[in-house]
Amino acid sequence: GQNIDQPTEMTATEGAIVQINCTYQTSGFNGLFWYQQHAGEAPTFLSYNVLDGLEEKGRFSSFLSRSKGYSYLLLKELQMKDSASYLCAGMDSNYQLIWGAGTKLIIKP
Amino acid sequence: GAVVSQHPSWVICKSGTSVKIECRSLDFQATTMFWYRQFPKQSLMLMATSNEGSKATYEQGVEKDKFLINHASLTLSTLTVTSAHPEDSSFYICSATPGARGGQPQHFGDGTRLSIL
Numbered sequence: 637g638q639n640i641d642q643p644t645e646m647t648a649t650e651g652a653i654v655q656i657n658c659t660y661q662t663s664g665f666n667g668l669f670w671y672q673q674h675a676g677e678a679p680t681f682l683s684y685n686v687l688d689g690l691e692e693k694g695r696f697s698s699f700l701s702r703s704k705g706y707s708y709l710l711l712k713e714l715q716m717k718d719s720a721s722y723l724c725a726g727m728d729s730n731y732q733l734i735w736g737a738g739t740k741l742i743i744k745p
Numbered sequence: 746g747a748v749v750s751q752h753p754s755w756v757i758c759k760s761g762t763s764v765k766i767e768c769r770s771l772d773f774q775a776t777t778m779f780w781y782r783q784f785p786k787q788s789l790m791l792m793a794t795s796n797e798g799s800k801a802t803y804e805q806g807v808e809k810d811k812f813l814i815n816h817a818s819l820t821l822s823t824l825t826v827t828s829a830h831p832e833d834s835s836f837y838i839c840s841a842t843p844g845a846r847g848g849q850p851q852h853f854g855d856g857t858r859l860s861i862l
Contacts, residue, residue, distance in 0.1 A: 666848055667848040669850060669851075676836075676858075677855070677856065678751075678838045678853040678854060678855050678856040679789070679838075679853050680853065681850040681851070681852060681853075684848055684850055686848050723788070723789070727848065732794070733791075733851060735788055735789050735791070736788070737787075737788040738788055
């Protein structure tokens, strides 16, 4: 079956760094997406990885290891506005997104 | 770029009413659009996938006669919740992609909060 696993909730301190992990099992693989969703709002696209390695985009970076079925989202210099749910989604061979349940990130001052 | 507009943002109506939600891609042609439902503190649940000019593909457990989807053009898809009841109250979100291939991200509308009294 297809499955995306990520932690339910994480807490971090303002100004610090946090890594949100995601493991995936999909039927075929066409890439891994990360989205941010603030409470009561729709998700917004953060990153896409299809090749192994790290993709950096400002304070956010995303990493992929295809052999391990593993990805992480790294958030640096955390700000209070980064408090949100972070959704990991794998794209299968039919180009369908398989969504994780999301990781709720709580930032404390 | 890649802006998706969803309307209305909020709907409050009486039980038995039918409600139509529109999803438009403003600056790209959306060959594929998706409709999701999300209950409080739960993950996104895909309801259906629609490709322009063809019938929508519904996920298991989603009643196609209850949730009517029309994707008549490359920039517009509509979801109609027919004879809505309180259990249909939820956050409905559409997304669109220029193509289902090549790792194109889904771009989301702002969502519609539906409350059935």
